[in-house]
Amino acid sequence: MRRLSNLALLLVGVLYPFIVYFGMDHVSTPIFGLILGGLWLVRAPALWHQPGGRWMLGVTLVYCAVLAFGGEDDLLRWYPSLICALLLATFGLSLKFGPPMIERIARVTEPDLPPVAVRYTRKVTWLWVGFFFVNGTASGLLAKWGPLSWWTFYNGILAYSVMGVLFIGEWMLRQRLRRRINKAPMDGAAQRLLSHPWAAAAAGGYAGKLGPGMVVALAPAGRTALLRHGRAGVINELGQQAAGDDALSTPMVWRFVDVLPESARIDALLQAPLPTAPRVLGERLDGDTHVIELELPLDLACFADHFPDAPVLPGVVQIGWALELAAPRLGTPTTCRGMDALKFQRLLRPGDRIELTLRYDTVRGRLHFAYRTGDAHYSSAHLRLEGTDA
Structure with missing residues (x-):
């Protein structure tokens, strides 16, 4: 019931200018006041425990009572200004008494x-204080002296358009701040990693919702450790080095590379999923064989x-890669129905370069x-492909 009343009050607030514009000739002002007051009364239990909710509820109920018993049509146009005034007071007083x-x-x-985020939220609160003041003033001036059509256009379209721009702009700024907050501890962590023999270079970044991350170019000792201890073992060791005495400096996402990418690509690399395919370094045609x-x-x-x-x-x-890489080059299907002479002779490990x-x-x-690789063979097979009769 509470969710339904909140939704109804929100819809009434958004559509209010149009309801007034099209409904004044069909619904009397007292009925407007009773309906609006009823919606606020249903929401009263929730507002009662919110900061500033009690006096906001009291003021709006007094306004609705004036509508219901006064019956003056011009009073209907002051509702947006009243809401702006209440929000202005709520946001403004929160700046004085905090938070x-x-x-x-x-x-x-x-x-x-x-x-840094606390300071940012204070600035955003000031921004909305300014908006509520300007918006409420403009709405009030139109309610007093402007034509009903102008008042409807401003409150029903223009004001919400400005709010939308503010929401989108603030969201974009917030994402930039979030990246900066998450990346800041990573700069120190990257410096600490440089003293570890496994790391040749390191750069911190932001992996979106996953949090702060670290891209590490492994030194030869680090590549050896990766082969011996696996990804989890290397992350555990380097994670302790990166954190030092500050747990907040522990990266949540790790990427291991041969050479660090440009700084502008660090975040994109951290946010991308781990690769599932090999890197193609080059290719050539040797008779009827693709290498x-x-x-x-x-x-x-x-x-x-x-x-x-x-x-x-x-x-x-290995078999899947062979099928996928052959398809665009040889026009073969990407599935097989059997295989012959399958041999696995050597292990393929991280960082290996092969043909x-x-x-x-x-x-x-x-x-x-x-x-x-040269005369060293890792694996081979003859794959019987789907769609063939052999």
């Missing part, structure tokens, strides 16, 4: 606001689980693939 209204709203979802040079990303998604302490590229992933050879036997409908 500012926007800070109270922000702490509902983020109780532990840092000092593709590949590099396995240090952050390949499957390495996290296969295996946590000793990352190895799964055989099924994938692909050859399609059109007569037998088979795709021949092999992963190798």
Whole structure:
């Protein structure tokens, strides 16, 4: 019931100028007052415990009573100005007696606001104080001296358009501030990581809703540690180094790379999912065989689980890559119905650079693939493809 009444009061507030404009000839002012007062009474229990809610409720009920018993049509046009005056008083008094209204709203979802965010919420509260003052004044002037059509246009369209611009602009500024707040501890964490032998370079950033993150270019010792301890082990070790004595400096998202990207791309990298495909470094055609040079990303998604302490590229992933890379080059399907001569001879690990050879036997409908580096062979097979009769 409370949600329904809140929704009804919100809709009445938004549509009020149009309700007055089109309804004055059909509904008497006392009826307007009774309906509006009834909606505020239904919402009374919720307002009773909110800051400033009691006197806001009292003022609006007095206004509704004047409408109901006074019956003057011109009074209907003062409702938007009254609401602006009440909000102006609520927001303004919160600046004097604290905490500012926007800070109270922000702490509902983020109780532990840092000092820079507290200062920001105070500025935003001042912004809304200014808006309520200007908007209420303009609405009042139109209610007193302007035509009903002008009053309706301003309160029903123009005022809400300005509010929309303010909401969007403030949201954009808030996102920038959030990135700055989350990134600030990461700068110190990145500096601490540089003293660890596993990190050649590091840069902190913001991973959106996931929080602060860190991109680390692994040194040779770090790459060796990744092979021996897995992604989780490296994150645990570097996380302790990054945090130091400040738990807030612990990155929530980690990315491992060979070389740090440009600073402008750090946030995008942290917000992107872990890669699921190899990096194609180059390719050539050797007769009827495609030779593709590949590099396995240090952050390949499957390495996290296969295996946590000793990352190895799964055989099924190797087969899947062969099918996917062959399809656009050889015109073959991306599924197979069987395989022959399947061999796994060596392990493929994070950071490995290899060659994938692909050859399609059109007569037998088979795709021949092999992963190798020079004379060293990692895996190979003959795949019987879907849609072939062989």
